[in-house]
Amino acid sequence: MDIVLRAAAVFVLLFIVTRTIGRRELGNLEPFDLILLVVVGDLIQQGVTQSDYSLTGATLAIATLAVLTVAFSYASFRFRLLRPVLDGQPIVLVDKGRPIDVNLRRERITIDELRAQARLQQIASIDDVRLAVLETSGKISFIPREDSSQIA
Numbered sequence: 651m652d653i654v655l656r657a658a659a660v661f662v663l664l665f666i667v668t669r670t671i672g673r674r675e676l677g678n679l680e681p682f683d684l685i686l687l688v689v690v691g692d693l694i695q696q697g698v699t700q701s702d703y704s705l706t707g708a709t710l711a712i713a714t715l716a717v718l719t720v721a722f723s724y725a726s727f728r729f730r731l732l733r734p735v736l737d738g739q740p741i742v743l744v745d746k747g748r749p750i751d752v753n754l755r756r757e758r759i760t761i762d763e764l765r766a767q768a769r770l771q772q773i774a775s776i777d778d779v780r781l782a783v784l785e786t787s788g789k790i791s792f793i794p795r796e797d798s799s800q801i802a
Contacts, residue, residue, distance in 0.1 A: 740783045744776055744781065747776060768792055779792050780795040
């Protein structure tokens with residue numbers, strides 16, 4: 651039972667840490683970040699199982715994390731009020747060609763990063779963007795402005 655309680659505590663801690671780190675950072679992992687995740691995984695294993703190297707202990711820890719993952723996913727699906735807390739909300743970064751500095755700062759995105767993402771989606775300038783949204787997945791969606799000369 652001790653392993654189950656430690657695994658549940660670590661799950662909640664990891665949930666809080668990943669929500670705090672931010673979407674952009676998790677969506678674009680660098681090699682160093684991957685190494686850090688492996689090291690953190692090992693530290694978590696040691697904290698959850700302590701010196702229990704048995705198959706039963708490992709199975710209990712993995713099962714606890716899996717059940718909590720499914721429970722959080724179901725809670726997000728079933729209870730609309732929990733979605734912003736569990737999944738986050740999309741954040742508008744550009745509105746009618748104008749970057750929203752408060753949201754960019756909050757998500758730690760520079761205007762140069764935003765421009766680079768726009769170019770990757772074949773948008774030459776931020777001025778050509780009607781709406782840019784940081785999705786809950788960490789990706790940025792761009793909706794280009796409609797050119798009035800193309801409308802017949």
